[in-house]
Amino acid sequence: MNTLIAISGLGILSLLAEIFNARKAIVPVTIIGLLAILGFNISTYNHLGAYYNNMMITDKFSVAFSSLFIVITIFLVALSHEFYKDQKTKISDYVGIKVFLLAGTVAMVSFGNLSMFFLGIEVLSISLYILAASNRLNLKSNEAGMKYFLMGSFASGIILFGICLIYGATGSFDLNTILLVISTQAYPQWYFIGIIFLLIGMLFKIATVPFHFWAPDVYEGSPALTTATMSSLAKIVAMATLYKLVMALLPVQMYSFQLIIVCVAIASMVLGNIMALRQNNVKRMFAFSGISHAGFMVSTLLLMSNAANTLLYYASAYAVAGVAFFAVVMYVTKDKENETIDSFNGFGKSHPLLAGILTASLLSMAGIPILSGFFAKFFLLNQLVHTGWLVLVIVAIISSIISVGYYFKIILAMYTKDSEHTLPKVPVMYQIVAVVALILNIALGLFPNVVLNLLG
């Protein structure tokens, strides 16, 4: 709970900094603040409980995921200074929005009441609409913002409808009360309809097939840092929230519900990977890759044991790989009209370190061992076999194989082609973020225990 307050305060602080003309200090101060909050958040691990009439629940799940979100936000904020170099006057807005976005995400994973959930997801969504459209002179960015906004608010309507039906069935927004009602009384069927509406809305936010159409367009059109935010942060937030919702509201999963999850997961894995094969725009490709990863993450809903841990691990692995990926992509595609794969030609020779990092993150996402992506997939599949959905496992394997095809397109471009133009000097911050993300990635791979046992 206090984390949420602190984050909101930090957001306001960054707004105030603009007023006091302390632009240069914004990013460092925010990062330090976030680090402090991270420390504080981790310390609340020992003070679990519900706050303010059960509006916020601090449990292991929320603490762990909040910490992950904070870490990712730190990366994103660290990248901001360099990324928004040309728009110095707006830096406080950007940083502020990102911090508020973080507040929204924290609310989403620690809610105890559906109203908090709804507000959290709206804070997140609205921030993202803004960030997507934030390059206001660029029609692509406008278009991305518009598409995201239209479809996003449509999905918000559906989520709201879902909440409404749940309320109609149980008479409460409080998770505990709802659980009590459905386990002790007869309640109308609306409840399930509401759950499904919620599920659909969240699947939209996670971008799974068939609710994925917005993702490629929006990812491509948005400024790179926003894309990074959407892909690494928003996706896993939505996934964690969905997980929490399903676990809290649907204690017993029906077969038909599972079947829907399986279908969605399979469709996402396959379609995402196949579509990514023919993409020439790196961000767009990453969107499709994200769709397939969403398929993987969604299948954690089926797991019978250790699901939260697996999800946390998968999300962390995916996020750190994504951050490293975007740190490099942002550098390479800066000042470029399109983020085509050709931009990476000869990158391996001119920048061995960054190319190596990019390669490592791609390999991680492709699921090659020692990088965390592999372990994530392994743990997930390991649990999945247990559930008996072997079809899903096989499809996951096949789609992993397909995914190698496009991840390696970038690697091929980096190492086998010659570059046509030179790139400016590498910004230090990009390099630091990329390196730290890579280290985290490898560390997660080498010591999976650290993350894997957090949630008991």
Added chain:
Amino acid sequence: MSTLLIIFYFLSAITLATAFLTIISKNPIHSAIYLVICFFSVAGHYLLFNAQFLAIVHIIVYSGAIMVLFLFTIMLMNLNKEGEPHKKIATKLAAVISFGLVCFVMLAVFIKAMPKMETYRTSGQDFQSIKVLGKVLLNEYMVPFEFASVLLLVAMMGVVLLSKKEKTIQ
């Protein structure tokens, strides 16, 4: 049929009709007007429920703020003409079919899921007066209430961000 029911049907007819008209009107201004009427009819429903405070807030927020925003934008963009190009038949057809489908599916689902409502609980207590609402909102729902301010703050920042011209460009 009780009076209430008649009023309900009347209001509902207005609501649905205006909502529908909002959508099919070619002139955005007309749409906006229809929408205002629609909002008023919804407020009528609220009054029917004896939720006066909500009805008023609804009118203030929707008809007062949101609709003004819409109209303002329409006028800003000078969109009062029928500017929309002719849509493809396929698009229309698809929209109509999916509307039919959604309507059918939703109604069917709800009809199927509808419980037998023999009696309605009447608590007899006041649950929707301003006083009660205020208590609930500022005690139980204090955190969301505050958090809504963050939401509005973000929206405000965003709108400013999107509309503010950069100094460097000038």
Added chain:
Amino acid sequence: MNNILVQIGIENYIFLCVVLFCIGIFGVLYRRNAIIMFMSIEIMLNAVNLLFVAFSTFHQDAQGQVFVFFSMAVAAAEVAVGLAILVSIFRNSSSIDIDNLKNLKG
């Protein structure tokens, strides 16, 4: 105070709201004018709001009505942001027809 639902019935409200919601969906699908699409979304939200109030009465509980406040706040915020985006698109392309927004595809 009598429960109004005794006379009207919750199912009527549910059907009303569902149809209203579907009209909203229809609007989003049918129109290509961004402003009208926004309006359709507002209709959808209103349908839900109405249902909230109906359920609130159904349960004789204030929480549903409280939620409507949040929902209104959200609607307002969304509309503000949406219109801001719309304005900047209009500035760039002098059109608010979303069918013109097809640069991003493939």
Added chain:
Amino acid sequence: MNVSFILIFLLFGAVATYFAGDKLAKTVALFFSLASVVGSIFILNQYNHGINSDFIANWISNPNLYIALKVDGLSLAMLLLTTVLTSIIIFSSFGNQYKNSKSFYALVLFMSFAMVGTFLSADAFLYYIFWELSLIPIYFIALVWGNGDAEERKKAVIKFFIYTLAGSLFMLVAFIYLFQKVGSLMIGDLYTILLTQNEQFWIFLAMFLAYAIKIPIIPFHTWQANVYQKSPTVGTMLLSGIMLKMGLYSVIRWQLPIAPFAAKTYMTILIALSVAGVVYGSTVALKQKNIKKLLAYSSLAHVGLIAAGAYTLTLDGLRGAVLQMIAHGFVVVGLFFAAEVIERRFKTQEISEMGGIRIQDNKFTSMFMIIMLASVALPGTFNFVGEFTLLYSLYSANIWFAIIAGTTIILGAVYMLKMFQHVMLGEANAKVFQSITTNETIVFVVIIVVLLFFGLFPKPITDLITPALQEIVAKINMQLNS
């Protein structure tokens, strides 16, 4: 000292090589590879004295996985093979100038690291990680330092990567399934489970996909020739000399003991496939015009025979397989190196553009010839020991297998002698063949000495591997009988 030191050492070597810079890289790499040979010999010594060199540590508690490296005769033999061959391969590349050689040699050492890990792992998960890890360096080696048209090469290498990855992912599924049954992936635990026929079939099949692609067994071999041809020779040597052996080793270590029923039930099909590979590889090799492709197909034939032997499930078959794995490792490295020596001078891989080398360099011709003869399993060379044992084991399975597989000694002679004739003999070529350097000679001599010594005196290796193989055979038979 336990075996993990060798792994750490190789990994450290890879890093050190990278930071040593382009000039020093090869020397540093050679140093570390030689040192790893010394380390392996030390481990061998410990093993012979009964000192335990295993390394087992908890790694992940849930799921329950270990970092477990175990040493027995079999893994020790493979360890020695890997380290020795890596040294030879690194040394053999001293005549080449690679761009960005620090990365190149670092990758070579890293690959050696991964392969050593594969051979030593006693936990299936760890084993799988090393197995996959070994793909990455060879991918880059082939991709970046390969030869031929870049687009073609890319296609071939990507195909290779995806293909092998695809196979191994199915193996992963099999392991996951096993984990669900056993709750651990330690080899000892896996050996004790009893699976139903059906389970065994699927697990065997999943593993077979991985191994059949890696080994390769027809019809999963299509990646091989192209990649061999397009990789730099060092890569080809690593691939054919050691990496193929990973597949064969895994068959013996993992596949057969875990699913012996399936192996027994489908033995005929498996052996038939492998033997078909022998004939097919030899046949295709007859008409190859590219020397590296020819050697690739010959390799296909040889490993087919090894696989066939392994699938007989007899001690003879397994022992022959291991012996031949080692022998083939050396021979194939020697042959590819010979191709490389020629390519350095003639700048071509086309057999039709060669010829007349013997007139110009007798020494090279003789050494090439000895290695070639070893590859056609002339008695007295190491390969004969392996091939004889393998064919004998095949005979005990079915005489026709032995006869059909035995055609390799005819067909092998046909294509090898044909190749030798057109590459080495005949009138002097217009191109000048400079006499081979001392470094190149050393490589050949080492290989030849190994081949001849163990050809006449294979007892040390046989004694080393036999107890481990006996254990595996005993385990297989125990399951089959129960």
Added chain:
Amino acid sequence: MEKNLALVLLLAPLCGFLFNVFLGKKAGKTIIGAIGTLSILISFFATTYFFALIQSNAKPIQIDLFQWISLEKFNVNFSFLLDQLSIIWLLFVTGIGTLIHLYSISYMHDDENMHKFFAYLNLFVFFMVTLVIGSNLLVMFIGWEGVGLCSYLLIGFWYKNQEYNDAAKKAFIMNRIGDLGLLIGIFILGYLFNTLDYATLKTGILANSDILSNPLLSIAALCLFIGACGKSAQIPLYTWLPDAMAGPTPVSALIHAATMVTAGIFMVTRMNFLFNLAPYVQDIMAIVGTITAIVAASIGLVQNDIKKVLAYSTVSQLGLMFLALGLGAYEVAVFHVITHAFFKACLFLGSGSVIHALHGEQDMRNMGGLKKVMPITFWTMMISTLAIAGIFPFAGFWSKDEILMTAFHGNMILWIIGSIASIMTAFYMFRLMYLTFFKEFRGTDEQKHHLHESPSLITIPLIILAFLAAIGGLISLPGNSWLNHYLAPLFGKVGHAEHHLDGTAYVLMAIATVGALVGIGIAYSKYIKQNQVPEEDSKITGVAKVLYNKYYVDEIYDAIIVNPLYKVSHFCRKYIETAVSGFVFGLGKVTNEIGTQGKLVQNGSIGLYLFAFVLGVCSIFIYLFLV
């Protein structure tokens, strides 16, 4: 002592080989030759010691060195066996080997690669010794393949000529076909008896009477015979031997006449206990041998290349030996091997001497009248020719007569065919002599000018061999055969009843002699009386053409085996590889294609996206709540 001496016997040639390989080039030609010859001579002396030893106590010497290949059921050791058979074989291998080395010193003196030649020859002797003294089939197999390798190296000694290389390759590959048979045979024996040692195999086979009914035993024998066919150039694997004449002449003498090609006979004799139990295989062996004898002899009738004639003669003689083996007369075969080694080596060396004198000319049509210029060569060759033609009292008469006599007692048809082959032999050998040494010289003036008798290093071996060819028959005179008694321990029971010198024997001898004389007579009338010279290649017609072209066997082999094999290879490479690889690529392409089509769906229109969204919602609801 025995062990060390045996090792000396074995390793001396190897040392010679190593010396010549590594130091030969620097050492100078005299030393090369000296070392090369000496190393063989040492072996020869060692052999004589063992010969003396075994003569005195008749006990085989078994020497175990170390374990070689281990199999589950048994181990194969490096071990050697010196018994009557191996020692007698060693005697003529090292003996004739020494002579031929001596000969080569002069013959190869002008070749720049003389050191290599001697190295290969030494290596050959080493492997031959290994083959002979190995105490189990696998050690024998080392030698077996090793001599094949040396044969390959020496046939292709003049490696610049690709035709020679082809011949070498052919020899090696054909041998390998036989080797596969041999290997399979070894497998079967190992599988049946869990040993490959001769001694234990023998006891195993003899002790186990059930084994007789096991068809595997016959198959094993057949497989071994196939191996022997390859090495000893029997139908259908004989075509390499005539081609092998591409090598230097001493090689032809040593390897392709005297020693290596008799390895098959050695092996069959070694395994006599097995063949005795496989009567069908014995029949096959006899038939194959006879057919080979007649076919090769008939081809030899019309060949014009002096060495080709000798080569076909060799094949034919080997056929006769197999005839004897097939009839169970092992000691007769051995006897013929020995005499054949003497006279055929002499003939080859003589022909080498002629070729040397003519600077490489091998076509008899361009020779003639050499009798006067090269008297020693002529006379030594004459003696050998008489021996091979089977004229009393030369060595060939006795041995060939024994074979024919055995055949007569065994099967009349075989005897008739064998006799015809002998007559042919007499004819073509004298044809050779007449064309080469009689009448006028038909070569160029240039050649005529340089004609000379060969130096003494060449003639001395010729004289020694001619001497042996003349008196070699003494070791096994009918009725009182030293050889039979010497070899008797090997065959357990005495191989077959010794032929007594009864009436039949004398009649047969007479028939054989008359037959030989007829052959000689025809040759005389044709080439001396009528002064014919064989026609140009293009003018040969009819049967002669078929014969001259060796029944077109090479062409037939090409047509039915080699070409189809290459066609299959081409087919596999071009189509099957492409198809399999195309399938894998095809999967990728299909996936890519789906991706390309999928891009069309993602067309950027929000309407479509929302439409899909709504459809998704509907389908989920329909599935969950309405179905």
